[in-house]
Amino acid sequence: MNDRQLCVGLSLAVTWFSGNAWRRNDSHVEDILNPTYYINIAKLAEKAHVDFLFRPDSLFVDPKALSHSVGFCALEPTLLMAAIAPHTSHIGLLTTASTTFNEPYIIARQLQSLHHISHGRAAWNIVTALDGHQNFGLPHMPDVGIRYAKAKEFAMAVKKLWRSFPHEALTIDRNEGKFVTSELITTPDVRGDYFSVKGPLSVPMHDSGEVPLFQAGASEEGRDFAAQIADGIFAACPDIDSAKSYRDDVRARMQKYQRNPNKVKVLPGLSLYLAASEEQAKALYLESQSSLDINRKNQFICDSLGIDITQLTEETEICASLIGPLPDHVRSRTHSELLRRLVKRETLTLAELRKRPEVSASAHWQIVGTVEQAADEIIEWFEKDAIDGFIALPGGSEESLKLVCEKLLPLLAERGYFRRQYTHTTLRGHLSE
């Protein structure tokens, strides 16, 4: 067995319904709001000893995009994880909550409640959010600097609230009539630039310890924030070099904050279009690509490169000299910078550019092939210290999802890179392996 083991999350963002895939006759797309559908996936993932299930989130939907794709038509992620918890026993439950549109007390309480409901398996993916301002009385998305300043204050307040009611304070002495030892409960009284919260929290900390924190967002501010607080990072890394330099960078920053770099797992999203042969996998990939997404892709290219592509033909070559300054209003600098990096490195036609993961797959790593090919590539990235694991985003069909759980993970286990059984019952335990 290899010394280091892969850490593997499975996304419940129903990526296997993306593009045209939801339209397949064998898709269970009608079940996307049915908790039993996710409970069955959770059981499949738990059988494969996956570290955690993960649900990203958005507090905004675009009806035009929904007219032809599933997008973010979804159950609220923390409630979904709470529905899954009683039907599982080992798998971690990573939910997403934005620090831009919430209050620390509410999130601290929800997360700590999920921690109890799941017996210590909850985790929080901290996002500063891509959009949604219109649903919270704001004229536009706050500037990224402000979003991260808020995120830092928010996360610190949540941690203080969790610690305000330690598990040991729960005394429950019937004879003495003493429910808690109130001297052990503290009042954090946080007064920051963005949040004021007195505490204590109404839910005691679960006896398994603190809820692990994950982060997504790779700008300077995002990396620095992750280096200070994250146990895990959901990353967008379309190639091995970007993954390696990102992981090296975050690990170096952690040392600056006196944190052990081995305490963070850098986990790129990994789109997996799997089939019995490479040809079948390629066909699955092509079949799932929806031509209706073209306007969204064009908009992303225009915004990220700071150029107008509306007059260009499919064959126009997009090269570094065409790139304009990065506009202030981009949704995510992480994704825009990854596209700019690609264009600076390679000259591609507009048609080719649209097919690259930087445009077509939220800049996630993509493998289109057989289970064996996927295992080889994952092991290569892992051996070259580019990743600590990955968050699986199965694509094309539900069969890809099944292949990830029933074939790919067992193969990685057989090769000594992934656990053959759970040795812990909490996510913090899995992350410590």
Ligand SMILES: Cc1cc2nc3c(=O)[nH]c(=O)nc-3n(C[C@H](O)[C@H](O)[C@H](O)COP(=O)(O)O)c2cc1C
């Ligand atoms: C890989 C990745 C996943 C993300 N997932 C979410 C998400 O689920 N929900 C959300 O509102 N924002 C999400 N974001 C947005 C980030 O939280 C952040 O607001 C955005 O990327 C801007 O920060 P940045 O400049 O550091 O990238 C994600 C970003 C990245 C890079």
